[in-house]
Every structure is written in C-alpha cells, then in structure tokens.
Amino acid sequence: MAGPLRPRARRGSTDEALIRSLYEEHGNALLAYATRLTNDRAAAEDVVQETFIRAWRHAEAMVNGKGSVRGWLLTVTRNIVIDRTRARNVRPREVPGSPSTHPVEDDHADSVVDTMAVLAAMDHLSPEHRAVLQELYYRQRSVAEAADSLGIPAGTVKSRSHYALRALREAFTAQHTPSRPTRRPAGLQEVVA
Numbered sequence: 001m002a003g004p005l006r007p008r009a010r011r012g013s014t015d016e017a018l019i020r021s022l023y024e025e026h027g028n029a030l031l032a033y034a035t036r037l038t039n040d041r042a043a044a045e046d047v048v049q050e051t052f053i054r055a056w057r058h059a060e061a062m063v064n065g066k067g068s069v070r071g072w073l074l075t076v077t078r079n080i081v082i083d084r085t086r087a088r089n090v091r092p093r094e095v096p097g098s099p100s101t102h103p104v105e106d107d108h109a110d111s112v113v114d115t116m117a118v119l120a121a122m123d124h125l126s127p128e129h130r131a132v133l134q135e136l137y138y139r140q141r142s143v144a145e146a147a148d149s150l151g152i153p154a155g156t157v158k159s160r161s162h163y164a165l166r167a168l169r170e171a172f173t174a175q176h177t178p179s180r181p182t183r184r185p186a187g188l189q190e191v192v193a
Helices: 004-040 041-057 057-064 069-090 108-122 127-138 143-150 152-174
Strands: none
Touching: 004 041, 004 057, 004 069, 004 108, 041 057, 057 069, 057 127, 127 143, 127 152, 143 152
16 A cells, blocks of 8 residues: 555646746746736736646646646646636626625515515404405405395405405504514404494
C-alpha cells in the first residue's frame, strides 16, 4: 500500500513547487491583467487564485515545453473573467430592497390563508345563506340572476345576503379575537330570512 502513495506524494510536492515558482514569476502580471479586466481588485485576486488552481490541475501543460506559460496563464485568466461576466449577466439584476418598496407580486400565501378563513366561516352558515353568497360573490351574478338560479324572490336574495354577511363578520370577529375562545357564533343557523 505504501508503494503507490510515494510517487503521488512526490508528484504533489513537485506540482506545488511548480505552482509556487509560477506564482513568483507571473503572479503580479496576472493580478494586474485581471484587475484591468474586472476593475475590481478583490475579484481580480479571486480570478488569479482560480487561474493557479487550474494551472495546478494541468501541471503537465506547464512543463511540456509547448507554447508560452505566461500566454497560457493569461488566456486562462481572460477565460475565467469572461465566464464570470457571462454568469453574472445570466442572473437577473439584484434590486436593493427598501422598506417603502413593495414586492412586485404579493405573496400568494396571504390569499390562500384568506380563502381558508372564508371557507371555514362559510361552513358555519346555513345552506340557504351559503347558496346566496356563492351565487352573488363566487359566481358574480346579479341579485336578479341569483334569484332566478335559486328559484327565490329577489328580496329574499337581498335579505339572505345581508344576514349571511353579518354572520360571516361575526364568525371572523370570533376567530380573530384572542380574549374570546374560538367557537361557533350563536344564532348563525337560526338567522334565515
């Protein structure tokens, strides 16, 4: 087991020495080049670090004698800057938030909670009241259309909608009042016009 690890460890130390010598020889030039490309010293330092990581991964390209080592490093640096610019341009621009700025789209969770609260309150209504509210508000029918659909007079539709809305208001008040226990409001089933 010790045999295969020795050559690899030796190779790792020679790669490390190679990268150290490359950094000493080309580090300042790469940093200046990357700073000109990015206009940001911190980003340029990150680019140079990534360049030398890639050089370490491709150490055989540094010692094979083909082409210029500085040319290879400068090309890698330029490619990293281009890749980062492209990645930044793909993402949508970040807009700084402020307390006065409202989100572009309201959170749909609020509408889900509201719908659940209305449905729970409607469960407390009599079937007649529930039917009138469904016709008027969910199906968006006029009083006359709701009366025709339900087979009752228009005055009865108005009366039932009035008492149904009052019962819903009482149900919401009972649900959202912390001092009162959540209970079914008295008389919801009995109020029928």
